[in-house]
Amino acid sequence: MTLEAGMVAPGGTVGILGAGQLGRMLALAAAEFGLRIHIFAPESGPAFDVATATTIAAYEDEAALEAFARAVDVVTYEFENVPGHTADVLARHAAVRPGPRALAVTQDRLHEKDFVTGLGIPAAPYVTVDDLPGLRQALAAVGLPAVLKTRRFGYDGKGQVLLRDDTDTEAAWRAVGAVPCILEGFVPFEREVSVVAARSVDGAFAAYDLCANTHRDHILHRTLVPAGVSPRLEQQAIEMARWIAEALDYVGVLAVEMFLGADSGPELVVNEIAPRVHNSGHWTIEGARTSQFAQHIRAVCGWPLGLPERLGRIEMENLIGSDIDGWRQILQEPGACLHLYGKRQARPGRKMGHVTRVFPEGGTAS
Numbered sequence: 452m453t454l455e456a457g458m459v460a461p462g463g464t465v466g467i468l469g470a471g472q473l474g475r476m477l478a479l480a481a482a483e484f485g486l487r488i489h490i491f492a493p494e495s496g497p498a499f500d501v502a503t504a505t506t507i508a509a510y511e512d513e514a515a516l517e518a519f520a521r522a523v524d525v526v527t528y529e530f531e532n533v534p535g536h537t538a539d540v541l542a543r544h545a546a547v548r549p550g551p552r553a554l555a556v557t558q559d560r561l562h563e564k565d566f567v568t569g570l571g572i573p574a575a576p577y578v579t580v581d582d583l584p585g586l587r588q589a590l591a592a593v594g595l596p597a598v599l600k601t602r603r604f605g606y607d608g609k610g611q612v613l614l615r616d617d618t619d620t621e622a623a624w625r626a627v628g629a630v631p632c633i634l635e636g637f638v639p640f641e642r643e644v645s646v647v648a649a650r651s652v653d654g655a656f657a658a659y660d661l662c663a664n665t666h667r668d669h670i671l672h673r674t675l676v677p678a679g680v681s682p683r684l685e686q687q688a689i690e691m692a693r694w695i696a697e698a699l700d701y702v703g704v705l706a707v708e709m710f711l712g713a714d715s716g717p718e719l720v721v722n723e724i725a726p727r728v729h730n731s732g733h734w735t736i737e738g739a740r741t742s743q744f745a746q747h748i749r750a751v752c753g754w755p756l757g758l759p760e761r762l763g764r765i766e767m768e769n770l771i772g773s774d775i776d777g778w779r780q781i782l783q784e785p786g787a788c789l790h791l792y793g794k795r796q797a798r799p800g801r802k803m804g805h806v807t808r809v810f811p812e813g814g815t816a817s
């Protein structure tokens with residue numbers, strides 16, 4: 452049987468940039484399809500334990516990148532901060548999925564906001580900020596409260612400061628490192644939700660049910676599905692994710708984080724796009740017909756997408772830092788699905804694992 456162009460056959464090798472838990476769970480899903488996994492990262496990490504091959508080299512090491520790209524059939528990644536040049540070097544020798552546009556748009560909060568609003572999708576009001584006088588001007592335009600965010604390299608609340616009436620503007624500017632930023636109006640949200648969805652090489656789109664997310668110390672704490680929003684809003688959220696995926700000519704799994712507005716503003720406001728599998732989609736391993744990891748592998752290999760159908764009512768909880776000490780208790784709980792990432796040190800704020808509980812639909816909350 453001949454393969455269509457860009458399709459990876461079982462036995463082929465998927466290359467992944469990044470060695471964290473997302474890479475690890477992608478590698479495990481790939482193995483179930485008889486694929487081999489080659490991880491490329493600057494240092495060893497959780498994905499190395501389950502990979503067929505590994506490369507330790509800097510993302511700027513062109514010779515290592517070229518050798519890696521030649522050894523694999525497709526390249527994907529588990530984090531959005533893949534340097535543009537790295538992606539360009541890899542793309543000379545192998546398909547890189549999702550493609551470079553997804554990286555360029557999502558790596559920079561200003562580009563991301565311009566892109567989202569350019570599609571007619573609501574985002575928080577925002578102004579670009581390049582220096583302290585610029586911040587003062589932006590505050591006059593956006594008002595308080597507001598959130599100052601670095602344009603690049605922010606995650607889990609890092610690289611951002613909430614400004615209130617009594618916040619020292621200069622201290623806030625120093626706190627984010629005096630680097631190019633955007634200032635965003637604060638969205639008084641009722642709930643944070645995310646759409647985790649996939650798009651295939653031939654443009655098919657499949658979304659999981661909307662996820663409701665709560666955070667602790669800016670880190671995802673818990674995901675509940677269903678999200679408890681009206682079917683109309685859920686459909687609208689999924690349609691926004693579809694527009695975004697289509698406009699990026701996206702291939703793979705992506706997540707779109709949104710706020711559900713609490714007052715008279717827009718009902719749904721897009722906060723961030725993650726061009727990768729996402730923590731709020733971890734529940735799909737046991738809770739959906741096709742996990743987000745299997746779905747991503749299917750998409751980047753040029754395969755048809757699997758069904759995203761949900762199999763019950765979901766609670767997913769992250770195990771952060773010392774939460775991992777509860778592992779024995781979780782193991783005793785019937786039906787609790789424990790995932791540990793194999794990280795040796797449980798530092799505060801470090802994602803050590805997660806637990807998913809799938810209840811019969813309509814069952815009572817625990």
Ligand code: AMP
Binds near residue numbers: 608611638643722
């Ligand atoms: P981010 O890094 O953009 O995902 O932001 C991390 C968290 O900060 C979000 O999950 C929200 O809880 C909060 N946050 C970020 N931006 C805003 C905003 N414009 N208005 C209200 N809360 C925000």
